[in-house]
Amino acid sequence: MNTTLTANKHIVILGGGTAGWMAANLMAAKWQKIGIQITLVESPAIGTIGVGEGSTPQLKSFFDQIGVEEHEWMPACNATYKNGIRFNGWSSRPGFESYFHPFASRIDAFSAPALFYNSIHRRKGINVDCHPDRFYLSAKLAEQHKTPIPDHNFPFPIGYGYHFDANLLGQFLANKGIAKGVKHIQGKVLNVGMQTNGDIANLQLDDGNTIIGDIFVDCSGFNGVLIQKALKVPFVSFKDNLFNDSAVAIPSPTSQPLRSQTISTTMKYGWAWDIPLTNRVGNGYVYSSQHCTAEQAEIELRTKLNLLDSEVAARHLKMKVGRVEKHWYRNCLAVGLSQGFIEPLEATALHFVQETIEGFIEANEKSNFSNTHQDEFNQQINQRFEGIRDYIVAHYRLSSRDDTDYWRENSANPHISNQLKRIVKGWMAAEDITQTIQQAKIQSYYPPFSWLCILSGYGIFPEQLSDVPQDNVAHKYDLDYVDDFIQRSSLNFNDHKTFLDLHY
Ligand SMILES: Cc1cc2nc3c(=O)[nH]c(=O)nc-3n(C[C@H](O)[C@H](O)[C@H](O)COP(=O)(O)OP(=O)(O)OC[C@H]3O[C@@H](n4cnc5c(N)ncnc54)[C@H](O)[C@@H]3O)c2cc1C
Structure with missing residues (x-):
C-alpha cells in the first residue's frame, strides 16, 4: 500500500450480516490508520439471513488480515475444519456414485499428476484408474475424519476451509469491528438521500436520524437497498442456468x-x-x-x-440467483447477497464477499480514492461470477440422475455458456484439461484440478475401452506408490475431534 496515502472519508456500510461485518473489519484493518471513519447501520428487526456455514480456503487469509487467529474465532463460532466437499448421488455411473472435491495443496504435486495423465488415457479408451479420490491427500483426511493441520514435523501445509455457525460468526465479527472503532448504529433505513449528480448522499433512518457519507457499501442482503433500489442498477438473473431458488x-x-x-x-x-x-x-x-x-x-x-x-x-x-450489472457504481459498492448470489453448492459466497472487498480496497489505493479502476473492477467481478456459475452449472449438466423432471430438465438444459461447452468438448476429445482451462483464461475461478475432479469424479469417460496395447500407459505411474504415499502422509494428521478438543 502507498504509505503516504491519506483519506478523510466516511464509509457507511448498510447491513450487519456476514458481508457487512467482513467489509467493516477489512476496511478498518486497512484504512483506519489513514484517517477513514467507518459506520455500520443495520436493522435487528429485519435481521440477517443466518445461513452460510461453509467456506473455501480463502477465509483463512481474511482472518490473517484482520489479525485474528483460529484459536480465538473457531471455538467462538463452533467451527470445524473442512478438507473439501463430498458429492453423493450426482452420478449413477458405476464406480462414480460419490467423489470428493478437495482443496489444493502443494503436496498434491506428488500424486495428482498420475490422475491428470490417466484421465487423458482413460478418455482414449485405455483402462486406467481415474477416480479422483485416490489421488488427493485431502480426500483421505476427510475419509478418516482427520484435521488438515499436520503434526509439526510434516513439511507440507494443506489447503483447508471451515464450517461455522453463521450467526455466531456475525456476532464475533461485530464485536471485533466495534472494538476496532467501527461505529455501530441500529435502525431501519427508510429513505436514501441522493446528491444532484446521482451519487448517494445519506441514509435516512426510522428514528429520524440521517447518516451522511462519502462512500456507501450496500450489504443489505437480497433487499439490495442501495445498489438495486436507490441506484437502480439492473439485476442479471441466472434462473435459466440454475433452477434452484x-x-x-x-x-x-x-x-x-x-x-x-x-x-x-x-x-x-x-x-x-x-x-x-x-x-x-x-x-x-x-x-x-x-x-x-x-x-x-x-x-x-x-x-x-x-x-x-x-x-x-x-x-x-428464498434465493435470488444472479448478479447486478455493476457491483461498484457511483459512490456505492455492493457486497454479499446485494451484489448477487450463485447457489451454495460449492460454498463460494463468502469467498466472493472477500474478493469484492479486497478488489475495492486495491482499486482505491491504486487510484487515490478515485473511480479510475471502476470499470475494470466491475468487469473482473462479473467474469468471476460467470466463471463460478459455469462450474456450478457443470454439476447439473454432468449429473446422470434422471428420476424426476427436475433432473431430466437440468441435464437437457440448453442454457449453458460457450465456455462450458468448450470445456466439455475438449474433455471428450481427450485434450489436456490444464491447457483447455488456461486457454480459456478461467483458471483463477476454478483451476484445472477442480475441473479434472468434477469430470472424472462424475465418470465422464467413453464406455468403450480400446483394444490397443495398454501396458506402457498403465505402468507410467505406479498407483500402489500413490496409495502408499497418501496413506503414509495421512499418518501425520490427527483425529478431527481430538485435535479441536485439545487445541480449542
Ligand atoms: C440457503 C443458503 C445457503 C448458503 N450457504 C453458504 C455457504 O455454505 N457458504 C457461503 O459462503 N455462503 C453461503 N450462503 C450465502 C451467505 O449466507 C451470505 O453470502 C452471507 O450470509 C452474507 O449475507 P449478507 O450479509 O449479504 O446478507 P444478510 O445476512 O441478509 O444481511 C443483510 C443485512 O442488511 C440489513 N438490512 C437490510 N435492509 C435494511 C434496511 N432497510 N435498513 C437497515 N438494515 C437493513 C439486515 O438487517 C442485515 O443486517 C448461503 C446462502 C443461502 C441462501
Whole structure:
C-alpha cells in the first residue's frame, strides 16, 4: 500500500450480516490508520439471513488480515475444519456414485499428476484408474475424519476451509469491528438521500436520524437497498442456468465421529448440504420451487434426516440467483447477497464477499480514492461470477440422475455458456484439461484440478475401452506408490475431534 496515502472519508456500510461485518473489519484493518471513519447501520428487526456455514480456503487469509487467529474465532463460532466437499448421488455411473472435491495443496504435486495423465488415457479408451479420490491427500483426511493441520514435523501445509455457525460468526465479527472503532448504529433505513449528480448522499433512518457519507457499501442482503433500489442498477438473473431458488434448513445432533468435510447429496428436486459443527450438524435442502413445494421439500429433508416426528423447526428461505450489472457504481459498492448470489453448492459466497472487498480496497489505493479502476473492477467481478456459475452449472449438466423432471430438465438444459461447452468438448476429445482451462483464461475461478475432479469424479469417460496395447500407459505411474504415499502422509494428521478438543 502507498504509505503516504491519506483519506478523510466516511464509509457507511448498510447491513450487519456476514458481508457487512467482513467489509467493516477489512476496511478498518486497512484504512483506519489513514484517517477513514467507518459506520455500520443495520436493522435487528429485519435481521440477517443466518445461513452460510461453509467456506473455501480463502477465509483463512481474511482472518490473517484482520489479525485474528483460529484459536480465538473457531471455538467462538463452533467451527470445524473442512478438507473439501463430498458429492453423493450426482452420478449413477458405476464406480462414480460419490467423489470428493478437495482443496489444493502443494503436496498434491506428488500424486495428482498420475490422475491428470490417466484421465487423458482413460478418455482414449485405455483402462486406467481415474477416480479422483485416490489421488488427493485431502480426500483421505476427510475419509478418516482427520484435521488438515499436520503434526509439526510434516513439511507440507494443506489447503483447508471451515464450517461455522453463521450467526455466531456475525456476532464475533461485530464485536471485533466495534472494538476496532467501527461505529455501530441500529435502525431501519427508510429513505436514501441522493446528491444532484446521482451519487448517494445519506441514509435516512426510522428514528429520524440521517447518516451522511462519502462512500456507501450496500450489504443489505437480497433487499439490495442501495445498489438495486436507490441506484437502480439492473439485476442479471441466472434462473435459466440454475433452477434452484429456495432452501429449507433444519439442524440435527452432532455427528459421530466429527467429520471434516461437507457432504452434498442429491435429492428429488435439488440437493442437501450436511455441514458438521462442534455442537450440531447444519442441514439444508436447496431446491427449485418450480418443481416442488416448500412442504414437500421439508418432508423430504426431514425423512432423510430421520426427523419426521421431531419438533425442531425448519427455516424456509428464498434465493435470488444472479448478479447486478455493476457491483461498484457511483459512490456505492455492493457486497454479499446485494451484489448477487450463485447457489451454495460449492460454498463460494463468502469467498466472493472477500474478493469484492479486497478488489475495492486495491482499486482505491491504486487510484487515490478515485473511480479510475471502476470499470475494470466491475468487469473482473462479473467474469468471476460467470466463471463460478459455469462450474456450478457443470454439476447439473454432468449429473446422470434422471428420476424426476427436475433432473431430466437440468441435464437437457440448453442454457449453458460457450465456455462450458468448450470445456466439455475438449474433455471428450481427450485434450489436456490444464491447457483447455488456461486457454480459456478461467483458471483463477476454478483451476484445472477442480475441473479434472468434477469430470472424472462424475465418470465422464467413453464406455468403450480400446483394444490397443495398454501396458506402457498403465505402468507410467505406479498407483500402489500413490496409495502408499497418501496413506503414509495421512499418518501425520490427527483425529478431527481430538485435535479441536485439545487445541480449542
Ligand atoms: C440457503 C443458503 C445457503 C448458503 N450457504 C453458504 C455457504 O455454505 N457458504 C457461503 O459462503 N455462503 C453461503 N450462503 C450465502 C451467505 O449466507 C451470505 O453470502 C452471507 O450470509 C452474507 O449475507 P449478507 O450479509 O449479504 O446478507 P444478510 O445476512 O441478509 O444481511 C443483510 C443485512 O442488511 C440489513 N438490512 C437490510 N435492509 C435494511 C434496511 N432497510 N435498513 C437497515 N438494515 C437493513 C439486515 O438487517 C442485515 O443486517 C448461503 C446462502 C443461502 C441462501
